[in-house]
Amino acid sequence: MIIPVILAGGSGSRLWPLSRHHYPKQLLKLFGDKTMLQQTLLRLQGLEDMAAPIVVCNEAHRFMVAEQLLEIDMHDAVILLEPVARNTAPALALAAIQAQQADPTAVLLVLSADHMIREVDVFLQAVRKAVSGAKQGALVTFGVQPSHAETGYGYIKTATTTLSSDSALLAVEKFVEKPNLATAEAYLQAGCYYWNSGMFVFRGDVFLDELKAQSPEVVQYAESAHRLAVKDLDFIRVDKKTFAQAPNISIDYALMEKSNNVSCVPLDAGWSDVGDWRSFSELSEKDAEGNSFIGDSIDISSTNTLVFSRDKLVATLGVNNLMIINTPDAVLIADKSRAQDVKSVISHIEQQQRSEHLQHREVYRPWGCFDAIDDGDRYQVNRIRVKPGASLSLQIHHHRAEHWIVVKGVALVQKGDEVMLLSENESTYIPVGVKHRLSNPGKIPLEIIEVQSGSYLKDDDVIRYEDSYGRSSL
Template sequence: MIIPVILAGGSGTRLWPLSRKHYPKQLLKLFGDKTMLQQTLLRLQGVPHLAPSIVVCNEEHRFMVAEQLHEIGQQKSSIILEPIARNTAPALALAAIHARTLGDNPILLVLSADHMISDVAVFQAALADAIKAAELGHLATFGVQPTRPETGYGYIKTLNGAVTEAAAFFPVAQFVEKPDLATAEQYLAEGCYYWNSGMFVFQTEVFLRELQSQSPDVVVAAEQAKAWAVQDLDFIRVDKESFAQAPNISIDYALMEKSRNVVCVPLDAGWSDVGDWKSFWDLSDKDTAGNSLIGDSIDIGSTNTLVFSQDKLVATLGVNNLMIINTPDAVLVADKSQAQQVKSIITHIEKQNRSEHLQHREIYRPWGCYDAIDTGDRYQVNRIRVKPGGSLSLQVHHHRAEHWIVVKGTALVQKGEETLLLSENESTYIPVGTKHRLSNPGKIPLEIVEVQSGPYLEEDDVIRYEDSYGRS
């Protein structure tokens, strides 16, 4: 039995302003009509002996993760919620401890939810080699064949040099940190260095035994957190206090760099971690001048430039080597050479107590989403979309009234003791202090325009009496 373990807790800060803390890159449709999480799972189709996956994600992303898994028929997946971020070693320990309950020492295939692989057939062939290594008791990792002296990746040095047809995997001599350009060029020339992909294959018990030997505090905290876990709808909620005792450490530092049982399976399958906008540009289709123009854009005379626009026209004229990323509430303009430094903008946003690093203007909820399209003194206008069968909580506000106008679909409205069924172009008014609920009983999405008015319009002015999604 092979269980995919998908690590989906990253924040993707270098892809800001598209990737945000509450809606990170692994949940976005960057390439094609599937999200990166969905593509990670779909590229495993056809792998023999594949069991339902284990997805480890941030608690705040749980409903989006569950919905995306359901969209691709992965309802049987286990979703483990990290109550706080503790890096990849504790997350993997949780997944392995859970995997013990699912089979007799299953093989774990550990993947990040935010990587791209263009040649699935080559990847699956390398995976078959990694599974053979795991069956022999090794901790197998995928080393990506470098195509350039990359300074943004860590490297793996193997003992046996470059790959040959006679060897499917090599012992690992050491893991090395991100190098400077001169060192990266040296690695490329030597031929025994590979990019560290962060993907692994190993037996559950081998992994836990070695992790216990090298970083016992990680295993102890994960076992305690899992022992006190509870099932909540589709999710496994581990004990927060116990999990907080785990060190904040990556699996490389906790185990892989210390173990003498790690082997490297070379991989040349068009892999990228899409770690920044330069990587995104590398993977995107380009015109003859090297420009990648995505969304509503006009260009005259530019070269090697990326334009990504979500909601308005972006016009470029004679620029070179730029990244221009437009979202409804933020615009990034930067030279591609600064792609790795985008995360520093997040630090400045946080210092100014702003929220653009946390969430988009469009906010996602388990029932659908809403977009704050206009805000002023004592009023806010939202566009609300409710999925078929979705329902907001039964709630009350003490400082604001609401006016709802249906623009698409059918709304079932509970207002005090009344129950109303509203169709397109019909509306209702919710006075301050009135218990109310909005639901979509139909088969198509419900869209309404909401006008809030009052002296205080923040989201914490809500008291929930009932909720279909277990929110407090």
């Protein structure tokens, strides 16, 4: 049995302003009509003996992850929630412990939810080779054949010969950190250095035994946190207090760099971790001048430039080597050579106590989403979309009133002791302090325009009395 373990807890900060803390790149549709998480799972369809996946994700992303899994008919997936981020070693320990309940000797295929792989058939061939080695007790990693001297990846140094004449696995001699350019060029010439993909295959029992030997505290706290886990709707919640005590350490540092049992399958399948806008540009279609235009754009005489804009026209004139990323509430303009430095922009946003690094203007909730289309002194205007059959919580506000206008669908409104149905172009007013709830009883999305007014309009002015999604009051 092969159990895919999908690590979906990253933040993708170098793809800001599209990727944000509350809506990171693995949940975005960067290439095609499926998100990166969905593509990661769908490319495994050719594997034999594959069980339902285990997805490890941030608690804040749980409803978006669950919905995306349902969209691709992954109804049996296990969703493990990380209550706090503790890096990949504790996350993988949790997943391996969870997998033990299905099959103690199952082979775990560990993948990141935010990687792109162009040649799926080649990738699956490499996976089959790795699975064969894992069944024999090896900890197997995938070493990506480098196409150029890359300073943004760590490397794996392998032996020059295979483990045996009938094996496709190379012995791993060491893991090395991200090099400078001269060192990366030397690695490229040497031929025995591969990019560290962060993808692994191993038996769950072998992995846990080796991790106990090398980093026992990781397993100790993961086991304790999982033992105290509770089932919550479609999710498994591990104990936050216990898990927070686990070392904040990557699987490379905790195990792979220490173990003498690590093997490598070389991979040349068009892999990318899409770690920044430059790598995104490399994966995008280009015109004769090396430009990539995604969305609404007009260009005259530009070269080697990326424009990403889905909501408004961007015009470029005679620019070169730029990345122009437009979203409704933020625009990034940078030279491609500075793609790795986008994190510094986020640092400035944090220092100014702004919120553009946390979420988009359009904010997703388990019942749907809302778009803050306008705001001012004592008012805010939202466009709210409620999924069929979904409901907001039963709640009150102490400082704001709300006016709802239905523009599409039918709304079921509870206002105090009154319950009413509103059709398109009908409206209602919710005074301050009145208990209320908005639901969509129909089969199409409900869209309303909400006008909030009052002395305080922040999200924490809410007391929830009932909630279908187990959320407490903010």
